[in-house]
Amino acid sequence: MAANQVNRCVVLNKPLDIVFENRPVPEIGHGDVLVNIKATGICGSDVHYWLSGGVGTFIVKKPMVLGHESAGVIAAVGPGVTHLKVGDRVALEPGIACRMCEQCKQGRYNLCPEMEFAATPPFDGTLCNYYRHAADFCYKLPDHVSLEEGALIEPLSVGIHACRRANVRSGHRVFIFGAGPVGLLCAAAAKAAGAAHITIADITASRLDFAKTYCTDSQVLLERPQQGEPNIEYSRRTAAKILETEELSDVVIDCSGAETCVQTSILLTKNGGSVVLVGMGAQVQSIPISEISSREVDIKGIFRYCNTYPMAVKMLASGAIDVKPLITHSYPLEDAVKAFEHARDGRDNAIKIQILG
Ligand SMILES: [Zn+2]
Ligand SMILES: [Zn+2]
Known part of the structure; x- marks a missing residue:
């Protein structure tokens, strides 16, 4: 499955130093899916990590793939995954909670002490070609909701x-x-x-x-x-x-x-x-x-969000919320550095800049 594919990753090596790395396509296990990432929005936190190596108490100590506002297409499904299939278009909720602790059981899983959140050190982000994710944190997009809109569900969730x-x-x-x-x-x-x-x-x-x-x-x-x-x-x-x-x-x-x-x-x-x-x-x-x-x-x-994706998908599908006007600029993956510079400068009335791959 995708073994011969290239997995270009946008890696923050150290502050002000973004490099491209070809990393292996991730292996997937029980309950996982492999997502071919197609659209990723640049968030203020990504820009902060790039410029200063940290956000609040989160400090980048080793090279880290950036990006967490993503949508893509399912490239492979692991054992036990029944609600998604290869080719489905999904929005990725970028934090994986433990699903076992008190907060998780109360439905406030954004407060889970074991949360693994994309592009929050030490966890790699989604600015790559192939990303392994827990299937239950991937949400299928209806045909008429684009991947670019799907990538905006993360900030909309806030x-x-x-x-x-x-x-x-x-x-x-x-x-x-x-x-x-x-x-x-x-x-x-x-x-x-x-x-x-x-x-x-x-x-x-x-x-x-x-x-x-x-x-x-x-x-x-x-x-x-x-x-x-x-x-x-x-x-x-x-x-x-x-x-x-x-x-x-x-x-x-x-x-x-x-x-x-x-x-x-x-x-x-x-x-x-x-x-x-x-x-x-x-x-x-x-x-x-x-x-x-x-x-x-x-x-x-508030700390990020929880239980927002299903509602957000429905609101984009029904037109109750339109996020399209916010997408002002987009860049191909190879121009990721230019995209980050644009996000930093905020020129040309940039609102949301996306990287499409
Ligand atoms: Zn964000
Ligand atoms: Zn938990």
């Missing part, structure tokens, strides 16, 4: 999970900080969940121009803090200015990780509303605790 954690419901007002791919996909998920009004804020005007065309009702251009201005003063000033034209929101989703945005998120939330922290910024931040206590604002962390 948006769906954020909206679920915040209980976004029909009629809600939702405010989102950060108009990059994840912020936009949070908007798409909130809209699909019935949000009546979605506002998005960013410091980059061109991102808001795009957001105007995608799932949001109003857009706020944020100013940068003034020189020497304490964060909380900036945040209070910014919240007051936003509230001249906006109402308080049922749910605020911060996709920036910036302390000022986290503070402003709390100030923009209705009494009894929720703030979801999606962005990852400074590990320790100062937040207005009195607002949280006296107004019962719920602050919720």
Whole structure:
């Protein structure tokens, strides 16, 4: 099975050093499938690993294949796999949980301590021709959903999970900080969940121009803090200015990780509303605790997602969510370095850059 095939892999050798390696086509065992990867989106975390060799507490200590937002075609199925066959087009959920621990049994398998997640050290990612994956973490795509759309289910899952954690419901007002791919996909998920009004804020005007065309009702251009201005003063000033034209929101989703945005998120939330922290910024931040206590604002962390893929596949299939407009650029596998440089620079209004192989 595919033994004579080439398996080109995009390997992060060390920071700022991406190389191509021909690795053996992986062997598959019971419950596995071999996937011929066709589309992979570049994520902010991939760019971080490339530039600095680490994301938060995850540090690349040995060469690692990059990429985790992928879709492809089944090239082989291992013993015990009954729901997939050779030729099926699938989206890959890139984290394999143990399926045995307390978190897994409660259905919150994203919190599994044994999680093996693609392109999170020490585990290799999906930017290769052939990837071995557990069949139960591969989701068949309907004929009219493209592999490029399938590769966007991973970041879309973050948006769906954020909206679920915040209980976004029909009629809600939702405010989102950060108009990059994840912020936009949070908007798409909130809209699909019935949000009546979605506002998005960013410091980059061109991102808001795009957001105007995608799932949001109003857009706020944020100013940068003034020189020497304490964060909380900036945040209070910014919240007051936003509230001249906006109402308080049922749910605020911060996709920036910036302390000022986290503070402003709390100030923009209705009494009894929720703030979801999606962005990852400074590990320790100062937040207005009195607002949280006296107004019962719920602050919720999220770690990736769980149980989102089946729903996401259905939403793409029905048209409830359209991710196609986010795919602004694509590169062949051999031009992976160019694709990473493009993602780093963000030029030409890039939203999601994909590598097609
Ligand atoms: Zn990602
Ligand atoms: Zn587990």
